[in-house]
Amino acid sequence: MKITSPTPIQEQVIPLLLGGETDLVGQAQTGTGKTAAYGLPLLQNIDPSKSKVQALVLCPTRELSQQVAKQFFKFTKYTDKIFTESVYGGAKIDLQIEALKRPTHIIVATPGRLIDLVNRNAVDLSYVRTVVLDEADEMLSMGFKKELDQILDFSKNAKNKWLFSATMPDGIKQIVNQHLSADAHKIEVSSGDVVNKNIEHQFLICDEFEKLPILIQFLKAQKGDRGVVFCKTKAAVSKLEKQLIARNIPAGAIQGDLLQKERDKVMRAFKNESLQILVATDLAARGIDVEGLSYVVHFQLPESPEYYTHRSGRTARAGKKGISLAIVTSPEVKQLRYFEKKLNIGFNQIRS
Incomplete structure (x- = not known):
């Protein structure tokens, strides 16, 4: 293995x-x-x-x-x-x-x-x-x-x-x-020992209304690469999935209210690569292990450093490199700095 x-x-x-x-x-x-x-x-x-x-x-x-x-x-x-x-x-x-x-x-x-x-x-x-x-x-x-x-x-x-x-x-x-x-x-x-060294942690500062256009710009730049976009709530996941599909981005959502067969259908489509992007809540993403994910995006920041570790750990598996991008507003930078200190990692700021 x-x-x-x-x-x-x-x-x-x-x-x-x-x-x-x-x-x-x-x-x-x-x-x-x-x-x-x-x-x-x-x-x-x-x-x-x-x-x-x-x-x-x-x-x-x-x-x-x-x-x-x-x-x-x-x-x-x-x-x-x-x-x-x-x-x-x-x-x-x-x-x-x-x-x-x-x-x-x-x-x-x-x-x-x-x-x-x-x-x-x-x-x-x-x-x-x-x-x-x-x-x-x-x-x-x-x-x-x-x-x-x-x-x-x-x-x-x-x-x-x-x-x-x-x-x-x-x-x-x-x-x-x-x-x-x-x-x-x-x-x-x-927790300082647990974050995969092959992940590049990035962040981008914008206003709340700019988050969606910036996300779309980032996803389009990824071409055929696949990844997971995280939101904090089930409602936010469902809304974002609809917004991405409306802009012709092949996305599927998994969150706690879905029936098992609906979740299985989304995961099958993601694994066989007919879906490029998965939009998920922290809990629904437990146990997701899909090889070859190039990036994760934090559309909404997680509650805790543990959740950040879990989210970013979806990428850069099996020795590969990956990107963990947080799209944040100015007040949220404080929380990123807290994650940085707690997890012993460095975030690079990128410009949109």
Whole structure:
């Protein structure tokens, strides 16, 4: 897979998780290589000869759930067959129940759908040895605290509980204190280490009414290159998509109100390159992994440095270079300076 040197989180986490049964709290932003950090030790611990569910990975969104399952599939291409099933809300539960009747070693799930499946006796968690909470703070902010507590109660027998989170709000500390052992390992990768060095961070200052013409000018200059344009709200994403399409720019939107089949349709079109631009909210973009994205544009600035890291990390993957462009008004420059300091990066100002 052309992965040759480990990221800081992989370097610290992989030897620890391979060393035996343990609980772990890992604090690291998205885009730092967490999936391989927990995924490789997780796969190593699976016994392919036993066709029982031996591990659970919980994710905030269906995109991330699908993405993790896809990575596991790639990691095990040359090993004994390890079967992973991804289950999430918004898809037909009957089909997922049928799929789970096949041998399944790992379930990657959104919390609500997993609870539904357990309540229907469609899944047996009694053999689960490892539970991973991926992007735990996101699951909390989406209101999944009760479901997470329930699932961790179901899997009391698990010998390994690994929690990964970009931030550590009180709700996460509560989960750690209640469900993980007192001697759980804690590993934190500082945000200064997490931003990909192959990304060029740029910004452009304009008035609010100039943002759209400047964006269009930038997108047209990209010719056939593909990228993601980020907005903060679902309404802003829908509006911008319509504005771009009206100007003959092939764009598609993904945001939380879309049905699963609509999201899948947009993602298919983007992956097969019939769409050049994806307009997305921060949450809807979790788990998007499309190769060869040349740029990301921040049409509206994100709330936090963590979200900036996640957004900009969509580009410059697999050793390639990429651009992260923020289109900002004068008052927003202050927030950029804060990101610069917090993430240890430099922004270059460009003129329109």
